[in-house]
Amino acid sequence: MxxxxxxxxxxxxxxxxxxxxxxxxxxxxxxxxxxxxxxxxxxxxxxxxxxxxxxxxxxxxxxxxxxxxxxxxxxxxxxxxxxxxxxxxxxxYPPRAALEIAQDRLSEKDFITRLGGRPAPYAAVSTPDELDAAVARIGAPAILKTRRFGYDGKGQARIMDTADIGAAWEAVKGAPCVLEGFIRFDAEFSILLCRAPSGETALWDAPENVHAHGILDHSSVPAAPALRPAIAEAQALARKVADALDYVGVLTMEFFATAEGAVFNEMAPRVHNSGHWSIEGALTSQFENHVRAICGLPLGATDLVVPEVTMQNLIGEDVTRWRDILSDPAAHLHLYGKRQARPGRKMGHVTRLIGPR
Structure with missing residues (x-):
């Protein structure tokens, strides 16, 4: 309809x-x-x-x-x-089932595994004894993450060796958790897919992402050519996920590119920070296509409008540079209207288009 x-x-x-x-x-x-x-x-x-x-x-x-x-x-x-x-x-939209899966890290990883995806080694942890056993099985370094309500590096504790186990358990305050093994990766990237009620899908170029202190710092599109095999693998998995959920709207999935291919990190059943570049950088932004999908409209084309696009987050006091940013005629500034800048708080972003239109 x-x-x-x-x-x-x-x-x-x-x-x-x-x-x-x-x-x-x-x-x-x-x-x-x-x-x-x-x-x-x-x-x-x-x-x-x-x-x-x-x-x-x-x-x-x-x-x-x-x-x-x-x-x-x-x-x-x-x-x-x-x-x-x-x-x-x-x-x-998206359906509640997608939300239920995505907001529980254990359910999310189990779901992805059933569909043939590959997350980092993981184990459910709900007691100190289970944490000891998980570290013994997965090894260290590893990261302990709360199963629910964690984002931008929140609800996480690193375990570099067994001496860190007690402090990590204290840091998560005994909440149900997942222990994830560290993996060696070459880069991080995300897949942004939009699916209409008809099953029609649209995919944007995969942004290559760089994080700082657990928060996305900047994204570059397109990702490095060396990541193309991992990106193709991840796109195929994203289509499986969207179809399995009868998904409607924008779905974001984050991955690590490794020597073995794409390793799943997490998914977000919504528009996403790593897709902000699409407002100026794509023929149809993630936000417009999400609206199109949930309203039953045809999806728009997602092609790049220039050869390269970069998006830089403005975190905390970075926002005070807004006048300097606007002195660059190629900069597209977005401020979010938040009244107070705090460390780690996303206050805005700036997008730059590189190359001829």
Missing amino acids: TLATGSTIGIVGGGQLGRMLAVAAAQLGYKCHIYAPDKAPPAAEVAAYFSRSAFDDEAALARFGGEVDVATYEFENIAAGPLSALADHAPL
């Missing part, structure tokens, strides 16, 4: 991803209604409507569902269960 222009898209979450989705939706003639617990979230500044309620308030979510024509979400660190109250009143 195609959603008529002038209809209202509900977005659960009020951060920068919701903000950029709302801008893309407005360009296609849709209104957006933001749902978030914050007093003045960045997305609300560019949306037609805003409802302030807790993410687990089922009565409020049901009311919200009755006021929109279709709904989506901008991040996965929300409980999937209460969203059923919303889905009872409006179509919700």
Whole structure:
């Protein structure tokens, strides 16, 4: 079913991803209604409507569902269960099953393994004894990650040798975890795929990503030619994942490129930081295609508009350089409207197009 222009898209979450989705939706003639617990979230500044309620308030979510024509979400660190109250009143994309899998690292890795993907060696850990056994089996160095509600390096502790086990367990405060073995990799990259209700899919060029302190620092498109075999392998897996979930919208999957091929890291059932370059750098951005998919519209072409594109995140006090950035006529600056710059907080990004159009 195609959603008529002038209809209202509900977005659960009020951060920068919701903000950029709302801008893309407005360009296609849709209104957006933001749902978030914050007093003045960045997305609300560019949306037609805003409802302030807790993410687990089922009565409020049901009311919200009755006021929109279709709904989506901008991040996965929300409980999937209460969203059923919303889905009872409006179509919700991506499907809740994708959210349930992606927000539990163990379920995610098991799911990917069943589909033939290859995550790093891993083991479920819920007690100190299980952590000891997991380290003995997987070895060190390794990284202990909480199963739920961790992103941008949060909820993680490194174990360089067995002497670090106790401190790592203290750091995660006894939460259910997954232990992951370290792997040797040549580069990190992500796959961004958009799938329509019809099963039509679109893929962007895979960005090569560089992280600092667990947070994406910058992305470059296209990735180095040496990564092409791993990227092709990862794209095939992304298609399997999208089809298995009957997915609708943008799906992001992050990978390590190794000598053996693509090693799965994690997936995000949403538009993603590593795809921000597509706003200026692709014929159709990740945000526009997500809106197209959930509204039942044909997907747009994803080709690069120039030979190369780079995207740099502005983290914390980096945002104070905005005047200098704008002195570069080739820079495309995006500021997220966040009032306070904190260490590790994404305040904006800048995209640069390289080469002739």
